[in-house]
Amino acid sequence: YLKDASKKTKSGLMFVKLVNPCSGEGAIYLFNMCLHQLFEIKVFKEKHHSWFINQSVQSGGLLHFATPMDPLFLLLHYLILANKQGKFQPLDQVVVDDAFPNCVLLLKLPELEKVLHHVTEEKEIGNKKYYKYSKEKTLKWLEKKVKQTVAALKTSNVTVSARVQSSAFFSGNQVLSDKEEDYIRYAHGLISDYIPKELSDDLSKYLKLPEPSAPLPNPPSKKLKLSDEPVEAKEDYTKFNTKDFKTEKKTSKMTAAQKALAKVDKSGMKSIDAFFGAKNSKKIGNLQNSKK
Amino acid sequence: MECRGEAVVEKERIHLRPVTLCDAAPATLHLLPCEVLVNGPAPVGRFFTPAVRQGPDGLQVSFRGRSLRGEEAAVPPGFTGYVMVTEDRGERLKGKQDFSGSSESDGERDEQELVEAPESLEREFDRFIGATGSFSSFTLWGLETAPGPDAKVHGALAWPSLAEAIHAQVPED
């Protein structure tokens, strides 16, 4: 029974590198070809973590999250590029990428066709469909995305007001309830992580978001627990960062013991990551059921 | 720089061996508040686990002479945690043999029927990854104080629920 299930999902799940529509660089995505699902992979990375996994240690303490992703975000990148030619094109001419050839896998997601109309004008000639990027439609679609994100933010405990709040802010009376505009701006920011910069700017205008008065302070420093962290610890932390940002690849100095372990490591496990796979992808669910 | 190498890497697909997902045995995980600069076997069960105590303010243990406070962190509902191991290229052959239980060509034919792909999804230069363990929670340790709700990890664990909203299909007009 079990084998049967595994056979069905055979080759179904694969990690590939595709262009991240926000950065334009490669990022890892997961395809479930059997269920025609796309997952984005985010990794939790914080300094000074390691895993103990059963009877082993894994440096880095990475935690990967595979969450279902709307493939339109990835497609938009190609539609916008293709639009520079200004004509209707079949999708398989749009989604081509020398750097990330695996992008063709996107075309194998059947529901894509059903949702393409959110971001394109389409024409059908003969039996073939031709598409052209539509900014107007896309902005409308993104506005809906922002709306549903705002709704989710409201039910979660995410602090969305423009200032980066430290815990000290919560104690005073100046705690303002988050305003609608803050929610929209925040949701816009989140969505912007999935679209190119120009589109993000257009969306901002479309949503009539006023320019923020001051640029947001960039990486918010780690939340300090004021009660138990001495001042020195805080200083140390910043020192760490600055040093780290500058340091180029370092050669690791290994002790004899480490070398011994490294050897074991190579023959055994190459790398272990704790990783979250979505159970709500049906196939995996099935597998688990079949196990019972 | 890295770019030249990447041209190769980015063609590659890393196939997740599905059978390993259902075979993955429950694993015990601890996320430590320090970087141990080594990977490999470690006698966690002999040195660490027996030293864990349930104190008045949560779990306690020490590692390398430093005091740790811990709390349980749950994998978000609807999700399962997997410990993944990428296989060395050299290991691939072995991996394939392990896999021979389900006929390979069958699987590929299925795929082709489903997606009408001209080429098979697995190629010579692809790599494989498999799950070696599964988990629904892990112990999160903080240095001297429990990580508490402000810990970044807790924030990260809330991501899937927000992701669901961002990536849900929008309503039709």
Added chain:
Amino acid sequence: MDFSELEKDNTGRCRLSSPVPAVCRKESCVLGVDEAGRGPVLGPMVYAICYCPLSRLADLEAMKVADSKTMSESDRDKLFAKMEENGDFVGWALDVLSPNLISTSMLGRVKYNLNALSHDTAAGLIQYALDQGVRVTQVFVDTVGLPETYQERLQQRFPGIDVTVKAKADALYPVVSAASICAKVARDQAVKNWQFVEDLQDLDADYGSGYPNDPKTKAWLKKHVEPVFGFPQFVRFSWSTAQTILEKEAADVLWEDSPAQDLEGPERITAYFNKGSRARPRAPHRYFQERGLEPATALE
């Protein structure tokens, strides 16, 4: 001495005491404080107090109590037994500070050094005697660090008591000698019956005196070093002897408060940010930054 409490859990501290002799609640008492096992890299440190009425001090002296260091182990055991026999006027109490407690205190974010730990433990034991109703009027303490500042501190904390802190007080005052015997007997017994928290295979019990300069102790440490965990909790990680061995024989471990120069080895985060600062037009939204999340670029 009943060490069952300690044997159940030796990761923290443990207090043992005799019943309080009735006479000590009625008459003015003299109390001595001393410690055993301060220097060793292995095992617990024991702090002890011993007290008796001023009127019975001569009887205590008659037991021929002396500095525990000048006695053989069996003599100490005999003397302690004698003190127990005279439980109608001699009382004692002690704190066993586990090596784990010592390590975690000394290696804390806020360093809690051994002197401060010692002073606080001594003061805690005096307070314990007072809380039990012992009418303490005089206290003699074998010093740790400078006697003057130590005495001043104790005097401030116990204004109604006449406090004397002196070097070699264990040889000068019988009540301190008695405390030193309690402490030493307890430390020896605790070490002998040490229940290792860890599940250790082929454990070698021959660790010598436990002092860092003892070649046997050093050899034992080197034999029992574990590349990931370092040592069993029986070892005081905060001792430089232990640290030196770890640096050579065990994996490096970085904490968020580790000194910056210790930063060595592969740092993926660095690699990411180096790349990021060059090529990345936009940083991830603060939602992700605040949660340590970023798009995965490799399955590491």
